[in-house]
Structures are given as structure tokens and as C-alpha cells.
Amino acid sequence: MRKVFTVTIALFMVIGAVLIVIFDKEFETTLSILTIKQNYQRLMTEGEKLSLTVYLSSEDSFMTDMNNIDSMYLFDNENEIEVGLSKISYLDYKEKYQDIDYFAYVIDINFSVVSISDFILELENAYLEIHYLNTEVIDLEIGDIYLNFADYVNPSYIDIDRMFGLYKTTEFEYLSAVILGMNNFTGMDIIIKKIETGNKEISLDLKHSIILSDIPDYQADIDDLLGYNYDAMSLTEATDGININENSILCIPLLYGNELTRINRFPLIITYLYNQTEYRYYMDDFQFNSLVLGLEANSGRIREFVYHY
Amino acid sequence: MKKFYILVLMLLSVVFLTAVQLEAEEYQNYQEIVFDNDDAMMLKDFTSDDYSAAYKEISKKKFIGWRLVVVNDDENIEFISETKLKIVNNGFSTIKHDISLETKEETKLQLSATGGIKVSLDGNVKKFKGSIDADIKASVTYNTLTTSHEQYDFEIIVDPLTYVKIVTRGKGVINNGVGNYYFFWLKTKSGGWETFNQTTEYYEIIKERI
Numbered sequence A: 001m002r003k004v005f006t007v008t009i010a011l012f013m014v015i016g017a018v019l020i021v022i023f024d025k026e027f028e029t030t031l032s033i034l035t036i037k038q039n040y041q042r043l044m045t046e047g048e049k050l051s052l053t054v055y056l057s058s059e060d061s062f063m064t065d066m067n068n069i070d071s072m073y074l075f076d077n078e079n080e081i082e083v084g085l086s087k088i089s090y091l092d093y094k095e096k097y098q099d100i101d102y103f104a105y106v107i108d109i110n111f112s113v114v115s116i117s118d119f120i121l122e123l124e125n126a127y128l129e130i131h132y133l134n135t136e137v138i139d140l141e142i143g144d145i146y147l148n149f150a151d152y153v154n155p156s157y158i159d160i161d162r163m164f165g166l167y168k169t170t171e172f173e174y175l176s177a178v179i180l181g182m183n184n185f186t187g188m189d190i191i192i193k194k195i196e197t198g199n200k201e202i203s204l205d206l207k208h209s210i211i212l213s214d215i216p217d218y219q220a221d222i223d224d225l226l227g228y229n230y231d232a233m234s235l236t237e238a239t240d241g242i243n244i245n246e247n248s249i250l251c252i253p254l255l256y257g258n259e260l261t262r263i264n265r266f267p268l269i270i271t272y273l274y275n276q277t278e279y280r281y282y283m284d285d286f287q288f289n290s291l292v293l294g295l296e297a298n299s300g301r302i303r304e305f306v307y308h309y
Numbered sequence B: 001m002k003k004f005y006i007l008v009l010m011l012l013s014v015v016f017l018t019a020v021q022l023e024a025e026e027y028q029n030y031q032e033i034v035f036d037n038d039d040a041m042m043l044k045d046f047t048s049d050d051y052s053a054a055y056k057e058i059s060k061k062k063f064i065g066w067r068l069v070v071v072n073d074d075e076n077i078e079f080i081s082e083t084k085l086k087i088v089n090n091g092f093s094t095i096k097h098d099i100s101l102e103t104k105e106e107t108k109l110q111l112s113a114t115g116g117i118k119v120s121l122d123g124n125v126k127k128f129k130g131s132i133d134a135d136i137k138a139s140v141t142y143n144t145l146t147t148s149h150e151q152y153d154f155e156i157i158v159d160p161l162t163y164v165k166i167v168t169r170g171k172g173v174i175n176n177g178v179g180n181y182y183f184f185w186l187k188t189k190s191g192g193w194e195t196f197n198q199t200t201e202y203y204e205i206i207k208e209r210i
Helices: A002-023 A222-226 A296-301 B002-020 B048-057 B132-139
Strands: A030-036 A038-043 A050-056 A069-075 A080-097 A100-110 A120-132 A137-148 A158-169 A173-184 A190-196 A202-204 A210-212 A242-244 A248-256 A265-274 A277-287 A302-308 B032-035 B064-089 B095-102 B109-113 B119-122 B125-128 B151-158 B162-183 B186-209
Touching: A030 A100, A030 A137, A038 A265, A050 A080, A050 A137, A080 A296, A137 A302, A158 A222, A158 A265, A158 A277, A173 A222, A190 A202, A210 A222, A222 A248, A242 A248, A277 B151, A277 B186, A296 A302, B048 B064, B048 B162, B064 B095, B064 B132, B064 B151, B064 B186, B109 B119, B109 B125, B125 B132, B132 B162, B132 B186, B151 B162
Parallel strands: A038 A137
Antiparallel strands: A030 A050, A030 A302, A038 A277, A050 A100, A069 A080, A069 A120, A080 A100, A120 A137, A158 A173, A158 B186, A173 A248, A190 A242, A190 A265, A202 A248, A210 A248, A265 A277, B032 B064, B064 B162, B095 B151, B109 B186, B119 B125, B162 B186
16 A cells, blocks of 8 residues: 555656646747848849748747738838738758847748839838738838849840959958959940949949959959059949940949948849940849858847737 | 688778778869868878878777867868859850759758768758767867858840859868777777868859850
């Protein structure tokens, strides 16, 4: 009989210990969603999606279940557009930030809900608004958006046969210049008037660009190529353009507005003058370097949305 | 007797070749890898003399566990990776292509091993099989660069009789060395190991005439 009591008491103690371990876990009352404010510049080809990375303080949450989402919108102070959800995928990556574990997810959105063609969607300080079936709504700050839905055809007067970036390191590595191999097929003068990237803060500085005789090494320093210390945060200066009368290698430094930022992908829209007529050459958004993921690496541009259960 | 010696020699050759066979990773196929330090080298370039010299440094017997030596420690390299894509237009009219590339986090850290050291895949994490993984982690820098898994769509126009290719270049750090495993002071396993950490990756687009 004593044995039975001993076993029963031991059993209760074990079950009690297990229950304490299970219920001792602090019940989460909030969910933190982090985004990294970025510039998204894209020439949108048919069916192209926009990928947005978000970090959640919980791995299992109704927020990342596609079945719970009713609709999604991109908006800023002036404009709004409904977008479609293609998928939400867990990156299998977590990172500790301010002592909290965050789990990285990618939300792929598409533009099939509202038919757009030959249109530029520009949103400044944009938000992604997600409406859930349970009537909850969350707004995630994602940054500036420039999406060009132009159905372009490049006239065959010029072409780019080589393109890569040069980099400089301060507190982090930033794109300091773009090297462009330009082909002029006309045999006549062509004047590059301006090169746009879709980013208002970052521009290609034609005024300080130079024509090189050889393709530089990808590790070349922009200051060495220019022959002086280039100020990447000076004001934009007007220029009459660059005359390309034969195939040329252009080295174009980048001008950053208020602060140096990491930028890794943008299109080029080149406006040029040939035979007294203005034309445009479009280069789809090119990924110059791999984008560094991670909250610590981007701490200055993190935005937080806190959801209370 | 002569036949016996030949047989023994053949058997030894097979054993030796098996022992140094490299578990190849993607970075082994990069077009070019250049070390900043001229004396540094990759594991695949180790000669039998290099192996012997390295093993000599860890010849002291141990009761149980691995003895390791780092031969090339945190050696910076530059690389030109394989061509990501190449599109040739042999025709007489311009073609338009939609390209979709994806960056994968797991390519940023790569491991190689020879002989008795093996590489295993645990979920998405590559590691050396067994307790040697922790020993190597303690001996060398072992970080991964985590990059966005974003899908990258790119539209490209290829003129007649030209080709377009996208190549990647970058920087990384290589560590390598050898290890012996002892069990009751007996050496039961030995081999080489190597870690490759990619620190940056840059893309370049090139169009050329065929």
C-alpha cells in the first residue's frame, strides 16, 4: 500500500512539474512587427512582384497566414492602390534585436487587382495596409516607392554593353559610382541629357562623370578615377550633358541627398538627344550587389508596428 | 610475390585516393579565386607534403576527440563566381527575355572536407559532421552573411548576334586545415576541412558580339 502512495505522489509531482513548466511561459500579449524603410525603384515587367521583408516577434501568428488576409493596399498621404497577395514565406531566418527574437518573412505583392499600364506609381513614405478577415488592420511603414509600368521600346541608337558598380566604405559599404559601357550606333553625336533612377534622394551626377579609356577594376576607388575627393553629398549641379560620339566607358558618381544609404537595385532611364530629337533608353532595374538582410545592419531605418492581442 | 606487392600498392592507392577525395561545394567551381596573401591556398590545392606537414603538427596523441590545426587562417580572397546566366541570340531579330534570379542565404557559407571529415546538412544549416564542427567553430571565424531571399526579375533585350551574361564577383574569407580523431589514443579518422564565408557579392552585366 505504501508503495502505491509513493508512486501516486511521485506521479503527481512529475505532472505538477510539467504543468508548471508549460504554464510558466509568459503569455504574449503583444506582437511586434518590424520593417526596414527602403527605397523600391522598379521598372515593372508583366507579372512582376514586389517583395517586402518584415520581421515578427512570433513565429506562429495569424498575421502571416495568407488565409486570414482579406485585402492589401499601398498608400501614402495622397495616393492609394489595392494590391494582390502572391505569397508570404518564412525566410528560415531569425535575429535577436533589442533582446527579442524576430522571425523574417517575405510578403510578395502583385499588381493584378488594379490593371495598370503606362503609368508611374510614386509613393513617398509609403505604407502597406493589411486588412484581415477578423477586421483587424495593420499599417507597415515600408519606405519610398517608384514603380514604372511603362511599356517601353528602346530605339536602336544607343545601348549599354557593360554595367557594374563601384563601392566605397565608411561606416558601411555604399555604391559610389556606376560604370556604363555606352554604344553609339549612329556615327553621329549623341548627348546624354540626364539619367534617372526613380529615386529622388539619389541621383547619377552627370556633371562630375568622366569618360574612361579602359574598364576599371570593380574595386577601383571613385576618387582615384576622378583625380580628386568626390563629395557624394553635395548639391546637384546643372549640366548640358555628355557628348557620346563613339563607344565610351562612362564613370558616373552617385549623389546622395541627405544621407548616405545602402542602395542595391534601381533602373536607369536615360534621356538623350540625337539629331535634335529627345529619346529615352530604359534599362530594367539591375541588382548591383546583394542586399544585406538583418536588423542590426539597418538599425537606423527600422520602423515598428505593435499589435495588442 | 610480385603480384602480391602490386595488389597491395593498388589497394593503398585506392585507399589514399578515397581519403583525399574532396566533398566539393559551389565555390570550388568559381572561375577564379585569388588570395590577398600569396602563400595561402585552398584545400583542394594541398599536396600530400602539405597534408603531411599539417598532420605533423597534431601528431600528439589524445585520449578521445579531435585534434585540429588551422593552416590558412582568415585568409581574404576575391572571386569571380560562375556566370549567373548567359543568353545568346544567334538570330537576326532582337529578343526580349524575362529573367528571374534568386539569392540564397545558404550559398554565403560553404564548407568542404576531405578524408574522414564529412559535411552534413541539418535543415538549411551546413555543418561538419560530428563534434569537429564545434571545434572548428571555436578555432575560426564562422559567420554567415545573410542577404534577402528576394526574387529578382529582370527584363533584358538581346540584339541579333550578341550574347548577354550576368557574372558575380565578390569577397570572402577562407579558413582551412586538417584534423585527426583519436579514440583511446588511437588515430581513427583524419582529413582536411575548409570554410568559405562570402562577405560581399557584386553583379555585372556584359553584352558582347558573338
